Structures are given as structure tokens and as C-alpha cells.
Amino acid sequence: MKHLSISISICALIALFGAPFDASANPFSDLKNKAKQKLSSKAQKKAKNGASKKIDEKANSAIGGSGLNTVSEPSSELTSLTSCVGLELTNILIGELGDYTFQQGFSKEKRSGYINRRSVSAKGGCILPSLKPRQIAYLEVDTRKFNAMGSSNDWSIQCLRSNNPSAGAVTENEPRTEFPYRTNVLSGKDLMLHCGNSEGVAECAEGSNSHRSGEWDKLLKTKGKTMLSVLAQTSTLAPAQGEEVYCQYYNKQSGKSLFAFQYLRTR
Numbered sequence: 550m551k552h553l554s555i556s557i558s559i560c561a562l563i564a565l566f567g568a569p570f571d572a573s574a575n576p577f578s579d580l581k582n583k584a585k586q587k588l589s590s591k592a593q594k595k596a597k598n599g600a601s602k603k604i605d606e607k608a609n610s611a612i613g614g615s616g617l618n619t620v621s622e623p624s625s626e627l628t629s630l631t632s633c634v635g636l637e638l639t640n641i642l643i644g645e646l647g648d649y650t651f652q653q654g655f656s657k658e659k660r661s662g663y664i665n666r667r668s669v670s671a672k673g674g675c676i677l678p679s680l681k682p683r684q685i686a687y688l689e690v691d692t693r694k695f696n697a698m699g700s701s702n703d704w705s706i707q708c709l710r711s712n713n714p715s716a717g718a719v720t721e722n723e724p725r726t727e728f729p730y731r732t733n734v735l736s737g738k739d740l741m742l743h744c745g746n747s748e749g750v751a752e753c754a755e756g757s758n759s760h761r762s763g764e765w766d767k768l769l770k771t772k773g774k775t776m777l778s779v780l781a782q783t784s785t786l787a788p789a790q791g792e793e794v795y796c797q798y799y800n801k802q803s804g805k806s807l808f809a810f811q812y813l814r815t816r
Contacts, residue, residue, distance in 0.1 A: 620679045620793060623811040627711060627795045633675035634805040636694055639774070642666045642687040643678060646735075651745040660758075663687065663739040664748050671808065680781035680812040682791075685734055688808065689774040696775075699802050706730050706779070711793035711811060719794065727784040729796060729812070735778040737765030781812035791815040 644666030650657050663685065669678050677686050698704075708719050708728045720728055741761040744753035754764040769776060779798070797809035 620681055620811065620813040622679050623676065623711065623795050623809075627709070627714060627811070628673060628676050628809065630709075630714065630795075631675070631797045631809040632805040633673065634698070634800055634803055634807050635674065636690050636698075636807060638671050638675060638677075638688045638690060638808060640687070640689045641669050641671060641677065643669050643680065643684055644687070645684050646739065649742060650747045651743045658743070660743055660746075661739075662742045662746075662748075663735055666748070666750075675806060675808045677808055677810040679793075680810060682781055682783060682813050682815045684781045684812075685778055686808075686810060687735060687740070687776065687778045689769070689772070689776050690807070692769075692773050692775045695807075698800055703802050704732070704798060704800055704807070706732070706796055707799050708794050708796040711795045714795070723784075723786060727782070727786050728794065728814075729779050729782040732777045732779050732798060734780045735776070737762030740776070741765035741768070777807075779810070782814070783816060784814050785816060787814045787816050789816070 642663075644663050646661060647664045648659050648661050649664050650659050652658070666687070671677055677688075680686060706720065706729055710716060710719060720730070738758040738761045741752065741754050741764050742748060742750045743761065744755055746753060752768070754761045777798075779796075792814050793811055794814045795809070795811045797806040799806045
């Protein structure tokens with residue numbers, strides 16, 4: 550009976566574990582192995598996430614440091630330094646230069662132009678939304694009123710470091726290539742994209758770059774508008790982590806500005 554009882558117990562164990570029972574084996578080894586596998590999976594996931602984080606940090610570093618995809622709006626301390634000239638700003642856009650496509654029969658053509666554009670508005674009369682590195686702000690003003698304010702010699706871009714405005718204008722001691730001194734970054738062909746463009750821009754024209762530029766000029770003329778555009782300029786003088794800079798387009802005759810904006814300056 551004793552031998553029969555042991556045989557029954559062994560059979561029960563075989564039925565329970567589905568394999569011959571080894572007296573020397575640990576009955577919790579399967580659970581232990583599963584736990585190891587779970588921990589290993591977590592470790593691999595953690596390592597993968599860590600690697601992804603490092604890649605993201607490296608990508609941020611490539612454009613000047615971490616957090617460079619964000620830029621704050623200028624403080625009231627900065628905007629109080631700007632007196633708006635009072636000229637209405639219309640068709641204000643923010644976008645960037647890049648490639649877009651359109652169809653020509655079976656083939657897909659590529660052109661460069663003003664892409665990823667979005668319509669925005671100015672605050673306080675002339676304060677534009679802040680710009681990320683290499684973004685471009687576009688706007689239009691009444692041609693007659695703008696011309697009445699003087700020639701190009703009466704206008705200039707003035708910039709301050711946002712975190713230290715009392716240090717004075719960077720435009721006084723840095724080369725022009727280090728800040729956004731131009732207000733004609735875009736040409737007509739950049740705005741007048743080829744019809745059927747991948748950007749979905751309705752105002753379009755066919756033909757060469759020069760033809761489309763001419764069409765855009767005609768459009769502005771019919772509206773009585775002059776276009777201006779300014780780039781969030783990169784700079785070799787920017788710190789590794791980047792810096793916010795506040796600029797205004799200043800008119801020396803009136804002592805006031807047509808527009809102002811803050812941008813993130815990076816290398």
C-alpha cells in the first residue's frame with residue numbers, strides 16, 4: 550500500500566506539471582524563469598527608451614541644444630520698448646523655405662518655396678508671434694502709406710538679447726550676418742507656388758520661377774500692398790544652448806516700429 554501511495558503521488562505530479570518530475574528540480578523554476586524573462590524584457594525596454602532619449606538629445610544638440618523646438622513670447626518688459634508705427638499689418642504668415650511637389654502629367658515635379666505656412670495675427674498692433682530657428686515671418690502693408698514713411702535708409706532692424714536688454718543692441722557690435730537684418734527674404738516665386746502644389750496653397754500660377762514671381766507682384770499691385778519677410782537668422786555667435794533675441798523694424802523718422810518679434814537664435 551505504501552508503494553502504491555507513492556506511485557499515485559508521482560502520477561499526480563506528472564499530471565500537474567505535464568512532464569516527468571525530477572526530485573532534484575526546484576518546483577518554482579518555471580516561475581523564476583518567467584520572472585527573469587519579464588525583468589529582461591523591462592531592462593531591454595528601458596535600454597531602448599534610454600537610447601531613444603539619447604538620440605533625441607543628440608538631434609536637439611545638432612540645432613544648438615536641448616529644448617530648441619520651443620520659443621517663448623516676448624515679455625511685457627520687452628514689448629514696452631517698442632512703439633508701433635500704426636500701419637496695419639495684413640496677411641501675416643509664419644512658415645519656412647523648403648521643397649514642395651506638383652504633378653506634371655505622370656511625373657511629379659519638385660520646386661522650392663514658402664511652405665508649412667500658417668496664418669497668424671499681431672498683438673498690440675505690431676508684435677508678431679515668436680519664431681523658431683529658420684522660420685520666416687511674412688506680412689503685407691499698404692504701399693502708399695509705407696512709402697510715405699521714408700526710403701529703405703530710414704528703416705533698420707534692431708535686436709536685443711531678451712534676457713539682458715540693458716546690455717544694448719546686438720546690432721551695434723555684431724556683423725549683419727549674425728541677426729535678421731533683411732526684410733526681403735522671400736521673393737514672389739516663393740509665395741506664388743506652382744498650381745497643384747502639395748502645400749494646398751490656392752493662390753498659384755503655372756510656369757517658371759520668374760513668371761510666377763511676376764504673377765505675385767501683379768497680385769500685390771492690385772491689392773496696393775508691399776510685402777516684407779524676415780528670417781529667424783542662425784548665428785555663429787549664439788551660445789551652444791541658443792538664446793532668445795527680441796527685434797524690431799525701426800523707422801528713424803518717426804521713432805517707431807513697423808513690427809517686432811522674438812526669435813530663438815541658434816548656431
